[in-house]
Amino acid sequence: MEQSATYEGQPLHHPKGWWGHYVFSQDHKVIALQYTTVAITIGLVGMILSLMMRMQLGFPGLFDSIDANSYYQDVTMHGMIMVIYLLTALFLGGFGNYLIPLMLGSRDMAFPFVNMLSFWVYLLSVLILISSFFVPNGPTGAGWTLYPPQSILEGTPGGDGLGIVLMLVSLVVFIIAFTMGGLNYITTVLQSRAKGMSLMRMPLVIWCIFLATFLGLLAFPALFVGGIMLVFDRLLETSFFMPEIFKGGEVLDYGGGSPVLFQHLFWFFGHPEVYIVALPAFGIISELISCHARKNIFGYRMMVWALVAIAAISFIVWAHHMYVAGMNPYLGFFFATTTLIIAVPTAIKVYNWVLTLWHANIKMTVPMLYCLAFLITFLIGGLTGLFLGNVSADVPLSDTYFVVGHFHMVMAVSPVLALYGGLYHWFPSVTGRMLDDRLGKIHFWITFIGTYLIYFPMHYIGFLGVPRRYYSNEQFDFIPASVGDLNQFITICALLVGASQFILLYNFIVSATRGEKAPKNPWGACTLEWQTLEAPPGHGNWGDRLPVVYRWPYEYGLPGATADFIPQNVPDEQIT
Amino acid sequence: MAFVIIAAVIVVGTVLFNLVTPWWFTPLASNWGSLDQTIIISLWITGIAFVLVSAFILYCVVKFRYSEDRRSSYEPENQKLELQLTVITAIGVIILLAPGLVAWQSYINLPENGLQVEGVGQQWTWSFRFPGEDGVYGNTSGSLFSSKNTFGLDPNDPKGQDDILIRDRQVHLPVNQPTVFQLRSKDVLHDFYVPQFRSKMDLVPGQHSNLWFTPTLVGTYEIACAEYCGTGHWAMRGEVVVEDEAAFQQWLAQQPTFAQTMNEGSAGNGQQIVQSLGCVACHTDNGDSAMGPTWKDSFNTQRNTTTGETVLADASYIKESILNPSAKIASGFAPVMPAYALSEEELDAIVEYINNLSTE
Numbered sequence: 001m002e003q004s005a006t007y008e009g010q011p012l013h014h015p016k017g018w019w020g021h022y023v024f025s026q027d028h029k030v031i032a033l034q035y036t037t038v039a040i041t042i043g044l045v046g047m048i049l050s051l052m053m054r055m056q057l058g059f060p061g062l063f064d065s066i067d068a069n070s071y072y073q074d075v076t077m078h079g080m081i082m083v084i085y086l087l088t089a090l091f092l093g094g095f096g097n098y099l100i101p102l103m104l105g106s107r108d109m110a111f112p113f114v115n116m117l118s119f120w121v122y123l124l125s126v127l128i129l130i131s132s133f134f135v136p137n138g139p140t141g142a143g144w145t146l147y148p149p150q151s152i153l154e155g156t157p158g159g160d161g162l163g164i165v166l167m168l169v170s171l172v173v174f175i176i177a178f179t180m181g182g183l184n185y186i187t188t189v190l191q192s193r194a195k196g197m198s199l200m201r202m203p204l205v206i207w208c209i210f211l212a213t214f215l216g217l218l219a220f221p222a223l224f225v226g227g228i229m230l231v232f233d234r235l236l237e238t239s240f241f242m243p244e245i246f247k248g249g250e251v252l253d254y255g256g257g258s259p260v261l262f263q264h265l266f267w268f269f270g271h272p273e274v275y276i277v278a279l280p281a282f283g284i285i286s287e288l289i290s291c292h293a294r295k296n297i298f299g300y301r302m303m304v305w306a307l308v309a310i311a312a313i314s315f316i317v318w319a320h321h322m323y324v325a326g327m328n329p330y331l332g333f334f335f336a337t338t339t340l341i342i343a344v345p346t347a348i349k350v351y352n353w354v355l356t357l358w359h360a361n362i363k364m365t366v367p368m369l370y371c372l373a374f375l376i377t378f379l380i381g382g383l384t385g386l387f388l389g390n391v392s393a394d395v396p397l398s399d400t401y402f403v404v405g406h407f408h409m410v411m412a413v414s415p416v417l418a419l420y421g422g423l424y425h426w427f428p429s430v431t432g433r434m435l436d437d438r439l440g441k442i443h444f445w446i447t448f449i450g451t452y453l454i455y456f457p458m459h460y461i462g463f464l465g466v467p468r469r470y471y472s473n474e475q476f477d478f479i480p481a482s483v484g485d486l487n488q489f490i491t492i493c494a495l496l497v498g499a500s501q502f503i504l505l506y507n508f509i510v511s512a513t514r515g516e517k518a519p520k521n522p523w524g525a526c527t528l529e530w531q532t533l534e535a536p537p538g539h540g541n542w543g544d545r546l547p548v549v550y551r552w553p554y555e556y557g558l559p560g561a562t563a564d565f566i567p568q569n570v571p572d573e574q575i576t
Numbered sequence: 577m578a579f580v581i582i583a584a585v586i587v588v589g590t591v592l593f594n595l596v597t598p599w600w601f602t603p604l605a606s607n608w609g610s611l612d613q614t615i616i617i618s619l620w621i622t623g624i625a626f627v628l629v630s631a632f633i634l635y636c637v638v639k640f641r642y643s644e645d646r647r648s649s650y651e652p653e654n655q656k657l658e659l660q661l662t663v664i665t666a667i668g669v670i671i672l673l674a675p676g677l678v679a680w681q682s683y684i685n686l687p688e689n690g691l692q693v694e695g696v697g698q699q700w701t702w703s704f705r706f707p708g709e710d711g712v713y714g715n716t717s718g719s720l721f722s723s724k725n726t727f728g729l730d731p732n733d734p735k736g737q738d739d740i741l742i743r744d745r746q747v748h749l750p751v752n753q754p755t756v757f758q759l760r761s762k763d764v765l766h767d768f769y770v771p772q773f774r775s776k777m778d779l780v781p782g783q784h785s786n787l788w789f790t791p792t793l794v795g796t797y798e799i800a801c802a803e804y805c806g807t808g809h810w811a812m813r814g815e816v817v818v819e820d821e822a823a824f825q826q827w828l829a830q831q832p833t834f835a836q837t838m839n840e841g842s843a844g845n846g847q848q849i850v851q852s853l854g855c856v857a858c859h860t861d862n863g864d865s866a867m868g869p870t871w872k873d874s875f876n877t878q879r880n881t882t883t884g885e886t887v888l889a890d891a892s893y894i895k896e897s898i899l900n901p902s903a904k905i906a907s908g909f910a911p912v913m914p915a916y917a918l919s920e921e922e923l924d925a926i927v928e929y930i931n932n933l934s935t936e
Contacts, residue, residue, distance in 0.1 A: 067910030068807040068867065143804045149781060150764035155699050155806035155914040243782020244718025246728070246762045247699065249853060249916040251719055259765055259780055293640075295648035302658050324767065326759075326778045326785035329684035333677060340673045347665045348658065354629060355657075357636035359649035364642075369579060375633055376583060380590070383622035386669075390676035392683055393614040396601075396774040399767060399802040445582075452586060460599040463615075465771030467802050470810035476798055478771055482598050557648035564647055 012107050012540050026112035027539055028097045033430070034119050035093030039086050042126055044501070046081035049074045051498050058491025060472055060484075068471045069157045072141030075469060077129075079144030080167065083273065084174060085126055087415060091280035092178070092216070093122060095422060096185050096209045098430070102529035103203050105194025105547040105569070107540045110187040114180045121177035125170045132158070132166035140164040143469060145270070148241040148262050152234040154248070164234060168227045175220045185213045194528070194569075196549030200304065201568070203527050203553040204297065207304055208283030211311040212276045218315070219272035226265035233257070263325055267318040274411055275314045279307065281415035282349060284422040285374050289353055291425070291525045292368035294564050295360035296554035299352040306345035306352075313342040323394045332391040339389035346382060350375065361557065361564070365523070366440040370421030373448040374414050381410025384459060399469075402462025405455045413451045420447070420504065427508075428522050429529055432536045433515035435507050443503040450497035454490050461486065524565050527553045531567050580634050587630045591623060605772035605793040605818070607754075610679040612774070618672055625668070683775070686788050690756035693747065696727060697759070697766035697779040699914070700808030700857035702799060703727070704747040708738030708833060713758065718782065721762060723922055726852035728762070729834050737835040740828060743852050745799075746815040750824040754790045767803035770816055778803050791818040807912040811857050811867055846929025849922055858913070861933055868913060869906045875931045880907040891927045898923060 015021045025031065053074045056066045066074075097115065101108050109115045132139035141157030142150060142164060154160040158167075189210045193202070202210075229240040233254070241262040242254035290297040297303065319327065319335040353375060362368065384406040387393050397403065420443075427435045461483055466473065473479045473487075521530040533543045547569040555566040562576045601612060640648070694705040694713060705727055707713045714729050714736015721728040726743060729736045749755055759768055761779035768787065769776040772795075777787040799814030819827075840848075850856055858867035869879075879889045882905040887893055896903055901913035918926075 068810070068912050069910060072804075072807060141807070147765055147804070150804070150806050153764065153806075155764075155808075157807065159806075243780075245764070245781055246718065246721035247764075248914055249723055249918045249922070251721055255718065256782075258782065260783075293648065294642065296650060296652055298651065299653045299658055301653060324777050326780040326783060329680075332680055332684070336673065336677060336680070340669045343669055344662060344665050348662060350629065351658075351661050354633055354636070355654075357633060357640065359651075360636065360640045361642050361646050361648040362637060362640050364579060364637075372579060372583065372633060372637065376586065376630055379626050379629055383626055386622055386672055387615060387618045390614060390618065390672055392611055392676045392679035393618055395608075395683065395776050396611055396615070396771070398776060399769070449582070449586075456590065456593070457599075460593075460597045463601055464599045465602055465769070465800070467769070467800050467810075469804040471807075472810055475811055475813050476800060478602055478798055478800075480598075486599075552652075554652070557650050559647075559650050 013112050014539070024116060026108070026116045028101050028109050028112070028115060029430070029537065031115055031119050032094050032096075032098035035089055035097060035122065038119075038123055038126060039090035039094060042081055042130075043086035043090070045130075046078050046086060047498055047501065049078040049081070051494060053078065054487075054491040054494045056471065058488040060474070069138075069141060071471045072143070072469075073139050073157050073163075076141050076143055076146075077133075077139050080171075081129070082412065083144065083277065084171070085129065087277045087411070088178070088216075088273070089122060090419065091277060091415075092185070092209060092212065093119065093181055095205070095280055095284065096181070096213070098426070099203075099529060100185055100188055100206060100209065101192070102429075102532070102537060102541060103206050103527050103553075104189065104192060105197055105528050105542070105549060106188060106192040107542060107546070109184040110192055111184050115184045118177045118180035118184070121173060121180065125174035125177060128166055128170040128173060132163050132170075135162040135166065137161040138163055140167045145263075145266060146230065147266075148230060148233065148257075148259050149243070149245055149254075152230065152242075153245070153252075165231060168231045168234075171227050172224060175224045178216055178220055182213045182217045185209060186217070194547050194549055197568075200301070201549055201552045203283075204286035204300070204303055204307075205280065205283030207307055208279040208286075211307050212279040215272040215276050215279070215311055215314060219269045219276070221269075222265045223269035226262055226269070229265075230262065260322070260325055260327055263322050264319070264327075267321045268315075270321065271318040272314045274407075275310060277411055277415055279310070281374070281418035282307070284418045284425075285353060285371055287525075287527065288367045288418075288421050288425050289356050289371045290554050290556060291523050292365050292371065293357055293360035293362045294524075294556050295356055296556050297352065298355040298358075299348075300552065300554060302348060303352055306348045309345040310342060310349075313338060313345070317342055317389075320389050320391070320394070323391050324398050336389060336391035340386065343382070343386060343389070350379065350382070365424075366435070366437060366444060367421040367425040367523075369441070369444050369448075370417050370424070373444070374417045374421070377409055377417060377448075377452065378414040380456065381406060381408075381414055385410060396465065397462055399467055400462040400464075401458045401466050401468055404468050405458030405462060408451075408455045408458075413455060417448065420444070423504075423508075425523065426529075427511070428518035428535075430536055431512050431515070432518055433511055433513075434518050434522065435511045435515060439503055439507045443500055443507065446500035446503075447497055450493050450500070453493045454497065457486055457490065521567075524563075526551075526555050526565050526567050528568055531569050577638075580637055583630070583634055587627065587634075591627060594619070594623070602771045603793075604774070605791060605795060605797060606774060607790040607792060608683075608774040610675075610682065614676045614679055617675060621668055621672055683787075686756045686786055687754040690754040690788055691750065692756055692758065693749070694758045694760060695747075695768050695779070696762060697768065697801070697805075697812075698762040698854050699764060699806050700801070700812040701851070701854040702745040702747075702768075702812070702814035703852065704742035704744075706740040706742075706828065706831075708740050710735060710738055714739045714834065716760070718762075723849050723853055723918065725838075726762075727834070731834075731838060737833065739834045740831045741834055741837055742831055743837075743848060745813070745851075745856070746817060748817045748819060748824050748827045749791055750821045751791055751794050751818050753821070754788060756788045757786060759785045759787065764805050765803045766801050766805050766812065769800050769802035770797045771800065772797050773816075776802055791816070794818050794820065806914075808854075808857050808867065813857075846925040846927070849918075849925055850929065853916060868909060871930045871933045873934050875927075875934045881905060882907050882909075882911075894927050894930060895923045898926065
């Protein structure tokens with residue numbers, strides 16, 4: 001491998017040949033695209049699985065092939081794919097890889113070879129997960145939370161087969177990939193910032209991805225060990241999580257283990273995980289709202305402190321997923337308190353985004369539309385979390401559709417709106433072309449209104465008490481027929497929203513080759529990724545001179561300047 | 577402007593929906609109105625916050641539309657405003673949390689003189705136990721379970737002899753009596769949830785958990801399992817019948833004690849076995865179709881399977897369907913039945929029971 005002597009001693013790997021350029025590339029931009037492509041592809045699989053679930057709920061009996069087994073397999077694989085293989089991979093592997101070196105003024109990640117490996121290990125984890133569809137009895141149907149004892153026993157799809165084993169192996173492999181990527185992100189942020197780029201001059205999206213990576217490196221190990229212990233329980237008949245069990249007319253060979261222990265391990269990971277997804281979404285919104293409102297982000301320092309507070313507190317709220325799990329009830333007091341405390345820094349972030357709009361100069365571009373829709377849906381999702389976090393209010397609502405509505409609003413709808421906004425915003429940076437504006441708006445409206453109509457009513461059938469993870473509601477008199485009508489309505493909305501995602505895909509593919517050519521820095525952004533010599537940035541990003549940073553990333557509307565923005569690498573003397 | 581109008585419709589619609597929603601709390605039939613109150617307070621506070629913040633957003637979008645000859649104001653931070661907003665939010669959080677924690681304190685404090693009942697969950701049905709005359713539950717152990725001893729009671733423990741066993745998914749309770757549930761699972765996680773009572777708690781194999789409530793309205797209420805427990809989770813339905821004290825005592829007097837059930841014969845009868853093993857979650861005895869074929873009028877009939885064969889539903893077919901259910905699946909049904917490792921006596925008892933469900 002050739003290495004050129006480079007400016008300021010940062011060695012740059014030069015790829016050889018087609019395979020080295022486009023397949024086994026160590027360039028963070030290529031790796032980001034690879035992550036994005038795989039994540040979106042597996043995300044489409046996850047979406048189709050959700051549509052199959054919805055067909056059963058909306059039109060029961062229409063498809064004979066959706067029996068209870070396949071329904072629960074759909075539910076489980078949909079959940080795991082979306083949370084881990086789509087959202088975590090796309091936000092950190094996709095956006096993280098693309099933005100961190102560019103926004104920090106670096107040529108690439110600190111460990112480019114390991115970075116490349118992290119993608120291939122991620123792809124391997126996806127392939128292992130997909131392979132579970134092709135084994136006898138199919139993939140696991142244990143719910144994405146994989147709670148023992150049911151997850152490794154007959155009576156749950158894949159429980160006594162390979163389904164659960166492949167799921168756990170796939171997760172372990174994913175965690176290895178994540179660790180490799182995560183070490184890169186942390187090291188690059190700490191060590192490879194351009195001259196003048198202090199930590200408090202980093203764009204907020206970098207802070208968010210940086211802190212999300214910390215969360216991941218500290219939280220994923222809990223899932224790692226829980227997953228390995230569960231695999232041992234399944235394959236070696238250990239009893240980490242398995243108490244004495246009477247099933248199928250006989251006492252099984254397990255004993256002494258604790259199912260609640262698995263839940264503690266899982267949620268010690270699981271709660272930070274939702275912030276691993278949410279924080280990058282927050283970061284994207286901060287960048288987009290500031291740039292498209294042509295105004296500095298309000299309260300940058302508080303935004304950073306709020307992020308640090310959220311990250312830290314997110315490690316001590318996990319058992320709000322376990323209020324009625326049979327753990328010591330006095331723990332409920334502690335976790336309800338910490339959970340409602342974390343609402344405060346989160347609210348501060350919402351106020352600061354909203355105050356960014358005050359006396360701004362707002363352009364109603366597609367990214368701005370996504371920001372505004374994010375704010376409204378994140379308000380719903382975040383506020384409903386206050387019901388569930390408040391331990392006694394959680395009692396009637398736990399495991400009902402209120403929870404399903406809440407977590408989709410706050411994990412699926414708002415972060416995905418942020419993600420789409422980010423894709424529209426950075427598409428010109430990656431491809432040098434603009435995404436089609438009209439198609440963008442059509443896709444936006446169908447997605448925003450459609451997902452609101454899907455998830456908002458779910459909170460009310462949750463108030464009624466309709467439990468989640470029910471294949472059918474027919475057995476219960478307390479569930480009126482109107483719930484079936486609502487399910488039908490939701491399914492139709494879901495089909496429409498699902499179909500409209502292909503508008504985005506079409507837009508991508510057509511615009512990448514035939515879209516309107518983008519001027520350099522089409523949105524007039526201050527951050528460094530738009531200030532490269534070549535647009536899109538070439539290999540090594542900065543030509544033969546790394547940038548020098550003179551100001552924070554939100555110099556919009558600086559009084560006295562002619563332009564309404566000053567990029568970070570423009571010194572004071574050059575401001576006109 | 578389109579955005580502002582549509583978003584305003586969404587915000588207003590969100591608020592108005594609360595007034596017209598056909599889906600709301602089931603009518604309260606227990607003492608846990610405080611949980612409803614906590615939710616209502618939360619709705620008000622979050623509703624007000626939602627409206628205020630959304631209105632502010634929409635106002636900004638209208639008032640601060642882009643114009644070439646304007647510049648946004650340059651205000652990196654305003655520490656005083658941030659502090660004020662933090663304080664207001666903290667106050668809002670405290671207003672939400674305080675009643676919630678007070679209600680929780682009450683929820684976890686089991687009344688000392690409550691009526692004691694045990695709820696036992698299994699895939700995919702319920703059974704119940706009362707501690708009997710001595711007021712104390714007999715010892716149980718996971719290793720003692722069998723289809724005959726379906727509560728896992730220790731026959732050598734004198735405290736268990738008078739325990740009253742409800743080998744049925746319907747339990748009766750007296751109205752207006754605080755009732756303390758001890759919850760146990762035989763196999764996997766389940767959750768005892770009656771929407772009208774509001775209370776809910778997981779059943780965890782290998783340990784006990786508790787909940788309590790005072791039923792306040794006479795009636796029949798459904799128990800909906802609220803923790804995913806496998807393919808039959810959605811069909812794991814039980815019943816709580818709340819009635820006056822006299823009717824309750826009358827019902828209780830008709831139920832067998834553990835000692836009486838131990839004298840019932842070696843394998844018990846088939847009907848008891850299918851109830852205690854949870855077969856009734858998926859198979860009916862009255863002709864209704866459920867997750868599995870009905871037993872009524874099924875014995876010795878011709879049956880089509882999903883592989884296109886035709887088989888005779890005789891004793892050996894029934895036994896095979898229990899020991900190895902995936903061997904032959906009845907046409908029109910899904911391959912979801914787990915296997916049961918029963919003894920020859922138990923299998924014979926079940927065959928006899930199914931046989932007796934045929935009308936001549």
